[in-house]
Amino acid sequence: MYETTYHRPASIDEAAALFAKHPEAKYLAGGHTLIPVMKQRLAAPSDIIDLAKIKDLIGIEATSDALIIKAATTYYDITQSPAAKKAIPAIVHLTSVLGDPAVRYRGTIGGSIANNDPAADYPAAVLALNATIKTNKREIKGDDFFQGLFSTALEEDEIITSVSFPIPAKAGYAKMRHPASRFALTAVFVAQTRSGEVRVAATGASQSGVMRVPAIEAALKANWSVGALDSVKISADGLMGDIHGSAEYRANLIKVMAQRAVEAAG
Amino acid sequence: MSTVKLTVNGKSVSATVEDRTLLVHLLRENLNLTGTHVGCDTSQCGACIVHIDGKAVKSCTTLVGQIDGANVTTIEGIAKGDQLHPMQAAFRDNHGLQCGYCTPGMIMSAIDIVNRHAGDLDEETVRHELEGNICRCTGYHNIVKSVLDAAGRMKVAQAAE
Numbered sequence: 034m035y036e037t038t039y040h041r042p043a044s045i046d047e048a049a050a051l052f053a054k055h056p057e058a059k060y061l062a063g064g065h066t067l068i069p070v071m072k073q074r075l076a077a078p079s080d081i082i083d084l085a086k087i088k089d090l091i092g093i094e095a096t097s098d099a100l101i102i103k104a105a106t107t108y109y110d111i112t113q114s115p116a117a118k119k120a121i122p123a124i125v126h127l128t129s130v131l132g133d134p135a136v137r138y139r140g141t142i143g144g145s146i147a148n149n150d151p152a153a154d155y156p157a158a159v160l161a162l163n164a165t166i167k168t169n170k171r172e173i174k175g176d177d178f179f180q181g182l183f184s185t186a187l188e189e190d191e192i193i194t195s196v197s198f199p200i201p202a203k204a205g206y207a208k209m210r211h212p213a214s215r216f217a218l219t220a221v222f223v224a225q226t227r228s229g230e231v232r233v234a235a236t237g238a239s240q241s242g243v244m245r246v247p248a249i250e251a252a253l254k255a256n257w258s259v260g261a262l263d264s265v266k267i268s269a270d271g272l273m274g275d276i277h278g279s280a281e282y283r284a285n286l287i288k289v290m291a292q293r294a295v296e297a298a299g
Numbered sequence: 300m301s302t303v304k305l306t307v308n309g310k311s312v313s314a315t316v317e318d319r320t321l322l323v324h325l326l327r328e329n330l331n332l333t334g335t336h337v338g339c340d341t342s343q344c345g346a347c348i349v350h351i352d353g354k355a356v357k358s359c360t361t362l363v364g365q366i367d368g369a370n371v372t373t374i375e376g377i378a379k380g381d382q383l384h385p386m387q388a389a390f391r392d393n394h395g396l397q398c399g400y401c402t403p404g405m406i407m408s409a410i411d412i413v414n415r416h417a418g419d420l421d422e423e424t425v426r427h428e429l430e431g432n433i434c435r436c437t438g439y440h441n442i443v444k445s446v447l448d449a450a451g452r453m454k455v456a457q458a459a460e
């Protein structure tokens with residue numbers, strides 16, 4: 034790891050001011066992506082601005098319409114939250130199969146979304162539910178947030194403050210985990226909104242990151258059932274193929290995971 | 300350089316180190332606590348797991364600045380004098396280790412698992428919860444056996460206290 038200077042600001046404003054002073058800085062939350070990348074010398078921020086202890090960035094709240102998770106809330110705290118479990122159990126399930134227990138103690142929802150790894154879990158929930166990402170500058174809809182591999186609508190100095198998930202009528206998540214890395218080989222989040230819209234997002238599958246799956250959305254819109262997906266064919270065009278699985282294998286996994294997610298959603 | 304203050308295995312520690320120092324390096328190189336191991340550079344193996352404020356986390360993925368003021372327990376800090384921690388004793392009795400490289404991390408994770416699942420630990424839960432600890436030797440069967448055995452012993456030990 035290259036040299037760096039560590040800062041622990043007490044507020045969001047103080048963090049933003051530090052960034053303005055040190056343009057080669059990076060924000061740090063759980064550190065479970067940034068620190069490994071720094072160890073490999075693939076990132077060399079001059080300064081590290083730690084968001085993890087900022088009180089205004091931690092906490093979970095459920096209203097009658099939305100589950101709001103502040104950005105530096107850890108996965109562990111999400112899995113332990115009765116409010117989250119009651120509002121959107123699929124999100125708690127997603128979190129319980131993310132990484133391993135030590136990763137869940139440290140990793141945060143804000144870090145996961147800002148990082149936008151093409152095989153990460155949270156982007157699937159954010160896109161399927163069209164969650165609202167609040168930052169210290171504006172609000173961004175899930176539909177506009179993810180912009181391909183590891184890139185998002187965030188500006189360099191922008192801080193995610195919270196993610197607000199509209200509470201759906203039904204939602205489910207199913208993941209085929211890579212046995213060593215525990216990231217998604219392919220995972221699918223299915224949701225039926227309270228207004229009856231069906232939205233489905235797949236992660237780990239596409240070469241350009243998290244994606245909607247229109248063929249599955251149409252079939253579930255017509256008939257919300259596992260069987261409705263039996264005859265759906267997913268094209269392998271644009272999907273990832275690597276030593277872990279071909280694009281065709283992932284295309285089939287999208288359908289199988291969608292079926293398991295519908296089953297979980299009930 | 301920054302000065303960090305920690306409590307490590309019950310003792311107050313103050314160290315002035317580079318900001319890029321990882322907890323595992325502070326433990327091994329500054330404090331000579333070499334029981335905590337480094338098994339990978341990808342944060343995947345769990346050999347470096349210690350307790351920070353009671354939670355089992357990877358010390359290779361923690362900058363010392365992040366935990367300034369925290370309470371750290373390592374594998375060296377869990378026995379009571381000559382008396383092994385029930386988890387250590389269970390690993391020994393059940394042949395839960397071979398080369399021993401993964402063992403400190405396994406034991407620190409396993410104590411955390413038992414603490415979080417007091418009373419309702421079964422084999423499936425232990426296997427899911429140990430996903431962050433990789434062992435190249437044992438094939439895991441005896442590790443799982445050790446953890447389940449220790450869960451019973453820790454209950455007895457707690458009841459006795």
Ligand SMILES: Cc1cc2nc3c(=O)[nH]c(=O)nc-3n(C[C@H](O)[C@H](O)[C@H](O)COP(=O)(O)OP(=O)(O)OC[C@H]3O[C@@H](n4cnc5c(N)ncnc54)[C@H](O)[C@@H]3O)c2cc1C
Pocket residue numbers: 059060061062063064065066067068069084104105130131132133136139140141142143144145147148150152153154155187191192193194214215216217341342343
């Ligand atoms: C062994 C292992 C297994 C894993 N398995 C999975 C898995 O199965 N699924 C999965 O989804 N992920 C997995 N991860 C990744 C993990 O979820 C990371 O925690 C996550 O990607 C980043 O979150 P963090 O809080 O650790 O962020 P950090 O590493 O601290 O930061 C990541 C990036 O986000 C930026 N950032 C952080 N917070 C904010 C904010 N509030 N506003 C703006 N920018 C911000 C940082 O500047 C940095 O660029 C795994 C990681 C490890 C080490």
Ligand code: FES
Pocket residue numbers: 336337338339340341342343344345346347348357358359360
């Ligand atoms: S040394 Fe492998 S996870 Fe820390």
Ligand code: FES
Pocket residue numbers: 395396397398399400401402433434435436437
């Ligand atoms: S006992 Fe050798 S790695 Fe686990």
